[in-house]
Amino acid sequence: MAGDMAFELPAKCDRCVVRHKAICGALSENELKDLNRIARQRRIPTGQVIAADSDIVFANILDGVVKLTKTLSDGRQQIVGLQFPPDFLGRIYAKESPYFAEAATDVELCAFPKDGFERMLRQYPDLEHRLFENTLDELDSAREWMLLLGRKTARERVASLLLMIARRAPDVGCTHTPEIRFSRFSLPLTRADLADYLGLTLETVSRQITNLKKEGVIELVDNREIIVPDVDILEDVAGN
Amino acid sequence: MAGDMAFELPAKCDRCVVRHKAICGALSENELKDLNRIARQRRIPTGQVIAADSDIVFANILDGVVKLTKTLSDGRQQIVGLQFPPDFLGRIYAKESPYFAEAATDVELCAFPKDGFERMLRQYPDLEHRLFENTLDELDSAREWMLLLGRKTARERVASLLLMIARRAPDVGCTHTPEIRFSRFSLPLTRADLADYLGLTLETVSRQITNLKKEGVIELVDNREIIVPDVDILEDVAGN
């Protein structure tokens, strides 16, 4: 144990599934060692809250899906962001998190303490730059979703979401190349979560899914496992 | 003319209305001179497109309101962002603008050429940091708006928008301190724009405004000029 330093590192970057795709890709070997020193792996079960209010967590998502939610005082809820590996999680430079972060599935994180991480941001401009580019992309996605929430029909919303998940979720042994326009994936969300993300009720989501199934746009292996025989058709249904 | 260098500067920062509040606040005197050298003031009339697709503009907004819009192929439109002075305008680090930027009112910009500005970003990390913080705030607002678009009623949406404009729009000689909860402002948008921002039709917006008027939550001086006798009440109506 004492002889093998690697085992004592809290997270082993060289074997990390996400090493080059996450924000860590912005760092040199030595800088990475620095970051590694303050990193700690955490496992979060489905449904558990990861960050709320002043309890902010910074982390890379190694596995699973995290939903960011906002809620009105009477309980109406909206998912305002979905994060997959290798996304970075956490609202930096803020005292309070403007949303709740909750595990939509079992989640594995590579987490960093707030102070240490913000110190590193100041120290390594490349790291901050990387995070900045991430944030710009997130803003683009949020605005894309505003178009969906403001203007798309229930049918188009459901199709758009399936499309988004087909593109972003880790592939479940699917063929999904530019030519063969076929996709198979498993939904990381319940119908209620889908509804909260789409600004609909769970019944409407269910009805739209059965409609798409009847029309052959999608096939259901089971409630969570979905096959898209022709992604082009799904794209048509999604609108844009 | 030749003797007075100040007149030859394209934008005169020392007299700039926005000098300390805009991203320029992140720069020292000398750095500011650098930025000033590439800046050019531009006046844009209502309705004109400022940025679309690969034609990206970077600028500080000095006066007026800019709307960022996205449109579906069949013409359905959604405003995905509203920008007031001293906001920074432009999607940096991208080849294509993911939305249209259009002047909602007559607009005055302090514009920077793309290449020169991105060079300065790399040169002055403080400038990039400032822009990063802006972007994080914009992301928070976008997500706030997702909650509105996904879950609020027409009535709540209209109230929320009035509230937002009361807070952000440059005050039109209004009392608006924490104690005296009274506000007067002029809407920088047509009913159609309001509708596009709220994910509603212009008729619905109009009806909701007349309802709020009948109930005394707001008063209309004319179609564009609005008085809020008690902001607390408007906040109640807005939901949250």
Place this chain on the structure above:
DNA sequence: TCGCGCATTTGATACAAGTCAATGATTACA
């Protein structure tokens, strides 16, 4: 001052999605 064009309001009706309620399917656990 007239009349044109545009923005806004108002009304009647249609429809998409919400609500309420029951049933079915799947998993988990005792």
Place this chain on the structure above:
DNA sequence: TGTAATCATTGACTTGTATCAAATGCGCGA
């Protein structure tokens, strides 16, 4: 192996907002 718990589907009905269609108000230029 049954039984509860969770998740999803389906149905009947309601409702908020959209749609379609006038009507009104208002600014602006001739």
